[in-house]
Amino acid sequence: MYGSRTGHRHRAGISAAGAAVGALLLLAGCSSSSGKPDKPEKEERPTQRPKSTSPYWVNPDSTAAKEAAKLRADGKKEDAALIDKIADQPVAEWIGVEDPEGQTRGFTEAAAKAGREALLVLYNIPHRDCGQYSQGGAADGDAYRAWLDKALRGIGDRRATVVLEPDALPHIGDGCTPAQFHEERFALLKEAVGKIKALPHAKVYLDAGNPNWVTPPDRMVDPLRRAGMDAADGFALNISNFQTTEANKEYGDKLSGLLGGKHYVIDTSRNGNGPLAGADHEKTWCNPAGRALGEPPTSRTGDQRVDAYLWIKRPGESDGTCKGGPGAGTWWEKYALELARNAR
Numbered sequence: 001m002y003g004s005r006t007g008h009r010h011r012a013g014i015s016a017a018g019a020a021v022g023a024l025l026l027l028a029g030c031s032s033s034s035g036k037p038d039k040p041e042k043e044e045r046p047t048q049r050p051k052s053t054s055p056y057w058v059n060p061d062s063t064a065a066k067e068a069a070k071l072r073a074d075g076k077k078e079d080a081a082l083i084d085k086i087a088d089q090p091v092a093e094w095i096g097v098e099d100p101e102g103q104t105r106g107f108t109e110a111a112a113k114a115g116r117e118a119l120l121v122l123y124n125i126p127h128r129d130c131g132q133y134s135q136g137g138a139a140d141g142d143a144y145r146a147w148l149d150k151a152l153r154g155i156g157d158r159r160a161t162v163v164l165e166p167d168a169l170p171h172i173g174d175g176c177t178p179a180q181f182h183e184e185r186f187a188l189l190k191e192a193v194g195k196i197k198a199l200p201h202a203k204v205y206l207d208a209g210n211p212n213w214v215t216p217p218d219r220m221v222d223p224l225r226r227a228g229m230d231a232a233d234g235f236a237l238n239i240s241n242f243q244t245t246e247a248n249k250e251y252g253d254k255l256s257g258l259l260g261g262k263h264y265v266i267d268t269s270r271n272g273n274g275p276l277a278g279a280d281h282e283k284t285w286c287n288p289a290g291r292a293l294g295e296p297p298t299s300r301t302g303d304q305r306v307d308a309y310l311w312i313k314r315p316g317e318s319d320g321t322c323k324g325g326p327g328a329g330t331w332w333e334k335y336a337l338e339l340a341r342n343a344r
Helices: 012-028 063-073 077-087 100-113 141-155 179-197 217-226 245-258 281-285 333-342
Strands: 093-095 118-122 160-164 202-207 234-237 263-267 306-310
Touching (some): 063 077, 063 333, 077 333, 093 100, 100 141, 100 160, 118 141, 160 179, 160 306, 217 245, 245 263
Parallel strands (some): 118 160, 202 234, 234 263, 263 306
């Protein structure tokens, strides 16, 4: 079986544009209908992290921020404080199918206004997730190219770090994606890398799985190279998974050495307690109990090859309809509170 599943059907296409516009209005100091400035809600609104350690944008209108505000309004201050552990950190924005240009423009404009850069995930490759919880993606290569071009127009000349197509390459490596789709996938990813790097201030990282998925790491070398790794800024590890930071660095350093010293980023969003031991496949990757938030996002990793620890998976959103969870990408308060409560 497979060592990971992204477990995301993010609803960014439904709410992202509104969230980004709301963030812009907040940053601009919007006024009430009476013409007087709205009273600031510092205790309910996350602020940006220090730029020297975390240059990524904190969305003040994120789902976690809204849920924390609701909990406070209901008098549940302790629970709200736990959700703040998620809301106060920069978390990736997954770009949905509907209005990709509006989404990426909204997020990058809000980030630029705050003096930060947006962290974006492009996740719409044809035949994605092998028909599992996040099945779907673009209908074909042409549809994907059209969607991608719109998303990149929205980024424009603003700063963004882009994580490109979680699972796409590991699913080739583990045999999940049928062979007849491999050549198209390599071509689409290589084209996407080239287009992202043609933007003046965009970085791009290709997903390379995690230490418990496609092993040994030399099995990922050829797929990454065929997908445009030479032009990319590096690769991403542990997306939506729970492997420890130490295990990812051991795997990442080996893979980096095989790729001429390429840098990488690690998703630390939920790896604070590492993976669930001694469980079957689905219990390991899909809403496993007892997990915890990991290291906060930062570009100061103490490792010259590790460009950043990032929260790519959105903590508190379900991996899928397993173990009582809602649909993939849906906020699940019970799980979010457990992740935060267990955080060190």
